[in-house]
Amino acid sequence: MKLKDIALNNLRRRKIKMFFLVFGMVFGVATIVTLSAITATMQKEMQGNILEVGTRLIITPKTEERNYSYNGIAIPGSDVNFDVTEFNDGVVAKIQDSDGINVVAPKVLGAAKVQSSKRSRDVAVIVGVDFEKELQIKNYWRLVGDKPATEDQVLIGSNIGMEFKVEPGKKLTINGRDFVISGVIESTASDEDGLVFMNLATAQELLKKPDALSFLEVAAFKNLRATDEQVKAVVQQVSVKVPEARVTSVKDKVEARKELVDRFANFSLVVSVIVLIIGSLIVMTTMMSSVNERTREIGIFRAIGFRKKHIIKIILMEAGVVSVISGIVGFIVGMGVATLTAPMVVGNLKGSVAWNPLLAVGVLVLSTLVGLLASWYPAVKASRLDPAEALRFI
């Protein structure tokens, strides 16, 4: 028999007490694992959205008239008029050529009369897009149904779907022409929910705006979160090539989302720290009461010649075993809970919660460390028990 056998036997034969300790620690570990796995999933998901296409820019035609003035007095002959409301098709190639540009998604906007078998509306916004490009940029879209394969198919926002009581496969008549709905975009909680997307050329024809583009959405710097400098450089380049363009970088949903994710990450961290502190206290009080309960036993160990370090070893081994078990079970439970709850918390989850071996190792080390550190004081206290005193009241 070795010291570890003494420790193991004690654990084995005091199952209920140990069960509660393990249960408490599993709860703590699982909480930490769940939070960190969900945080990681959110971050990955967000990174994915940003990085897959790169930094998003919007290029619109300059519409305002600009006069140079001095003290409010217009300088004669100085009006530089870019009264352009629409680009023409040629601009796409020019912009596509610039450095760092990844995807250029041209769009034409217009109003049209939309009818389904159930409803009709005189003015609805139609967006003509290059679906291949559009879907690359809108990588956060989730479709019910499919993307359009032919010119006669359209994608609709979720509000349109609800308003016109249509679903994929149903017919929609737009400005008198029949289209089939190939898919519905799940709500993105933005204007997109109320739009009808169709093939660019078809839209140009339908809206009677041949060759015209209302604006371009551009993704620059694939796989990179662009710095302000880089964005400026692109803006510069584009302005030179297409003087009539105005470039703005999109502080869009991704930005808002990042803020949310960052806040959730901070919240997780705070909760984890609190859980760690509470967990340590639970381990410490449990080990302390276990030591107090075992006063006599420890007195016997000491009387028959166990050294202080032997006592410390026995108690720390018990704590170690409990912590390792709790770490493993807690990790599995935590990942289970994360997997189950991630779709709710993250929303629009495309991937799944990743089983990160680093997290597993980290959590195991952490729970073992907490278990050992929190048991250190009880163990030392036990080792200092006076055997004569411990054996006195018997």
Next chain:
Amino acid sequence: MNIIEVRNVTKTYDGGEGLVTALGGVNLKVEEGEFLALVGPSGSGKSTLLSILGAINPPTNGEVIIDDINIYELSSERRADFRSEYLGFVFQQFQLIPYLTAIENVMLPLAITNRSTTEQREMAKAVLEKVGLGNKCERLPNQLSGGEQERVAIARAIVNHPPILFADEPTGALDTKTGQEIMDLFKTLNKEGQTIIMVTHNMDCLSYTGRAVFIRDGLLEKTEEYRKKVI
């Protein structure tokens, strides 16, 4: 040859209500192979003296020499080693570890030696057989009778072959017949050469021992007459 020599040992406890003198100047010599009884009423200082002899309770004054070692000059960890090497304890109320089986309890003193588990098991088995419990090795303490638990406690105390065996009221919790069996066991061990020092307040036990030392209010009484009477 004296294996134990106690010189002017006093022990004062600082209890809640002032100082309590448990031992007031004890001198005692114990020869190797002796079976000595410490006899006295409750509160007379028997357990205190035994714990001082047993190297777990430093005296207030005086010294204890065992096998030429002044045991309270050792550091506390060295004294633990000393106990492991020299002393066996049979505590009051057996004091078995409840979550260890009989044989595991007996192996306990060996757990801190570097003997292999197999060797430990063989040694434990041998002493359990010697105390008549060879067939109950795997039982937990609460599955054993009082007499059986006492035997396990004795087996645990002697498994290491310590030069000195201490027992505090070993028959205190047992019925008369079982108590006699236990005393027989001690006597057998003593005949094999085991030095035994036993605390008791049961006069019937004295017929098994070689010598009795009477203790009253922390002081030893003369013992010569009793020795003659027994012999």
